[in-house]
Amino acid sequence: MVTRADIEDMLARTALGDRAAFAGLYRATSAKLLGVAWRILNDRGEAEEVLQEVFVRIWDKADRYHANGLSPMTWLITVTRNLSIDRLRRIKAVGKVQVGDPGEAAAQMADSAPGPEAQVVAAGERARIDACLDELEAVRAVAVRGAYLEGLSYAELAARHEVPLNTMRTWLRRSLLKLRECLNR
Structure with missing residues (x-):
């Protein structure tokens, strides 16, 4: 199992241009980051595109991560989340798929379902996150889900909750501080 220290080391070596460390970082984190993007975009093809952007960004900006007590996965997930939300906003602005788009036909033919191992890992992670979300006040848990799963902006959430x-x-x-605390237990 890859530890936090391993990921921090791979990020530091990636910042120095170490391709082997970058490949190791990809192997260690890509499944989780793909899940984050997929959850926000609800489209595997779009999520894979975002994942590619994420790793280009990591290669270019790995030197910006500083081990300051925060988890390196938090930084990686934040990069993924932000790029996913940007992509979601672009999709909403332009419109999803045009009729007769070859990408649409390919997406319908390909089996994009995760394998059994990925399903078990995702179910375990989801159960942990759901348990931690249940510890929050109901209205705040709804706000967190809106921000991080639906990609809503602060302004949209404020309007929705009339605050x-x-x-x-x-x-x-x-809420995020409480969730981090809960997930670290």
Whole structure:
């Protein structure tokens, strides 16, 4: 099993241009990051595109990660989440798929279902996250899900919950701290 220290080491070596470390980082984290992107975009093809962008960004900006007590996976997931939300907003702005798009036909033919091992890992992670979300106040858990699973902005969430924008930011920040605390137990 790859540890936090291993990922930090691979990031540090990637920042120095070590291709082997970058390949190891990809092997260790790509499945989880693909899951994050897929959950936000609800489209495996789009999620795979985002994953490619994520690793290009990691290669270019690995030197920006500093081991400061935060998990390296938090940084990687944040990069993935932000790029996924950007992609989701572009898709909503332009419209999804045109009729007769060859990509649409290929997506319908390919079996994009995760394998048994990935399903078991994802189910375990989801159960842990759901248990931690259940520890939050119900309205805050809904806000967290809206932000991180639906890709809603702070402004959209504030309007949905009829609270000021800064209140929503505070809710999300405090909720994420509680979730991190719960997941680290």
